[in-house]
Amino acid sequence: MRKDIIAVFLIVLIVAVLIGGTDIQSVDEYYLTHIDDITPDSETVTLSIRCDTILDNYDDLDPTLRSEEFVPKDGVILPPTEYVLRHGDTAFDILDRATRHNKIQMEYQGEDRTGYGSVYIKGINNLYEYSCGPLSGWIYRVDGEIRNIGCSKDTLRDGQTVEFIYTCDLGRDIGNSTVTEGSDMP
């Protein structure tokens, strides 16, 4: 009879393990695969990507881009989404991770080549600088304020909201005129 009890216990145990999941990972692996999971302790930021200014300037848009594939009907390329803020993350890191994870096209110029010591965002979702007139391109805001420093120099803090917004008028169409004009030597 004792054998039976042990056997029943074994079965219950195995079934419990099977139901409970058999994820067996080392600590490193666990950390690696769960790094972007949001937990109550996570520091996070919220990111969104928009191009609604193009909707008001559709005539200036490069004809090859006049499609919902590039300019969504509501101008929203990525709705506000919460991302885990890893230590030292910049606005660029979050953008890079978000566009990769969501398979949104993004092209940038590396830090060493711009001369500003920061990366320069050339295009997102195939919308590039000058795609919608000579004053168009990508700018970004942190907590509602347009930032004039490069996004890879801009270290974020817990709870901040980052918006990458397409402007057709050097930021003036977003209600801000403090964007320095791109009138430097090319």
Add this chain to the structure above:
Amino acid sequence: MSGMGKRSFCLLICLIIVVGASAFPASAYSYDDPMTISSGIVAWKKATLGIDPGDLLINADYSELAGSSSGDWYTIALSRLGANESYGTYLSALKAFVESLYAQPDGLGKVKATDLHRISLAILAAGGDPLSEVKNISGDSADLIADGVYDRGRVSPLGQQGINGWIWGLIALDSMRYAVPEGAFYTRDDIIVGIISRQLADGGFALGGSISDPDITAMAIQALAPYYNSEKSYTYTSDVTGKQITATVRSVIDTAVSRLSELQLGTGDFGNYGGGSSESTSQALIALCCLGIDPFTDERFIKNGNTVFDGLMRYRNSDGGFAHSVTDIDDGSGVRAGESNSVSGRQALCAMAALYRQAEGLRTLYDFRPEHSRAMRARLASLEDGIKGIGADTDNAELEGLLSAFYSLPEGERSYVRGYAALSDAARARGIDIKKIEDDTDIIEDEGGTAGGETKYEFTDSDRAALNALPERLTTAHYTEVLILLGKIELCDDFDGREEYLRRLTSAKSDIEAIQSEIDDINDEVKEKLYPFENLSLKDRKTVNSIAERYYALSEYDRTKVYRSEDILKAKAKLDGELRSVIVGAFLTIAAAAVVFFLGRGIYMRCHKKERELTELAEKDVEKDK
């Protein structure tokens, strides 16, 4: 610098008389300063890059910036200052970079036109030829002036990025006074009109809006300057008012120069939104030099005794570099506007090069043609002397003689006659038919032009050592070095072992290119196949493993060129974990089944044991009964 004093003194005197300005320079600075200030900028730049003060700035590491704003402008400015640098190194890297642009799937379509313009200037500065230096994917010579300027419209309008495209297109086109062939997408006049039709009501130019911007106004002047002495009238529709205008480039420049003068701040500098910036001031200084205006004496550009040069010096820091702003604002990002930075530095260096060239009587900053011969200098000087002598008592025959001398100059040299406008005005006032004189005058070409010889190179021992030091297993880190050695050996005459060196370097080049394309491929695969993570399942295990294998097959250095490589490890860890779960799950299921089976069998056996015993007992009883 030794021979510069006298010449610059002469030039200074000429300019003072030409512009009729004060004979007492107001500035504390002079034409002797540009070289000192340039050295300061270069010293600062070397310090930021960790280059020894005694070494060249343009080395193999620096050449990795070839084709970018941050690399090209220093190269252009240093070359125009006549600085001794390793330009061949830069040219090799530049060539490889442009060839990679041509090899993109959509060619030059996504490359900004102004990037091509800047690159053309950089190729010239580094001693190359924008018409033939670079090969396109089919291996033919690519013409950057055609593809970047007069035929750019076949890919995308030259003005796609605004007035900048027209301005820098014209600067690139005139860098060697390239001719525009018949049948080109744009004529030279189209490009000139592209600029002048955008002149604002206030006389200046801007990227957008109706208020002129000092930088763009200055750059428009720089581009138009070669046409200042042209009598040609352009009829065009203003992009601003929509009205038809007929004007010469000279009249456009004159109003732009007046506007630029108005934009100058009381401290001598220029800027946007009320505040000054070193970059705006550098551009203004370059514009004045392109027109041959002396910034030290021309009263239009001296405010409260401060010249443009004084204005620019306000931004100079003790480290030798230049800052964007005089006030050191810290916006919380750690970037301080009062600190020396690369953008301010490169523009100030260009301004110093422009000033130095003016002092030395060399061609203007963006005019890369061979320098004037002695004979040409003499012709220009005597014509300028004659123009200076024009007064009320000058008779018509004398004016006509001066005009003939002017029109006997090759067209491309006429822009170098300072003060021509005074001659033109005087002739017009007397009713002299300038056009007729132009038509009647034969052009006398410049015979003493300086002919550029083929550059030859000797493969040195240190080149040999560098070649032999290349490791067996190459990485992309060696690419620039290989290109440089290859560039050198291609310039060498045949020598013992050249063939072998050439073969080794060519194969090294293609090996590294293969590694690079593998890296590019892995980057594409990662982007394409690994996201979103949640959707990865065991089906994708083969793909993920193959990406991981390819990643590990790269050298340690090349692995750093794979973007977000942690995601490869992450995907692999996730799927390995899942596979392990499946195996363990299967194993446990089998184990559970086995336990159930044995348990069941045990119970069954126990139940039947009694039955058997009873049967056996019964059988025994039967036997007993017998």
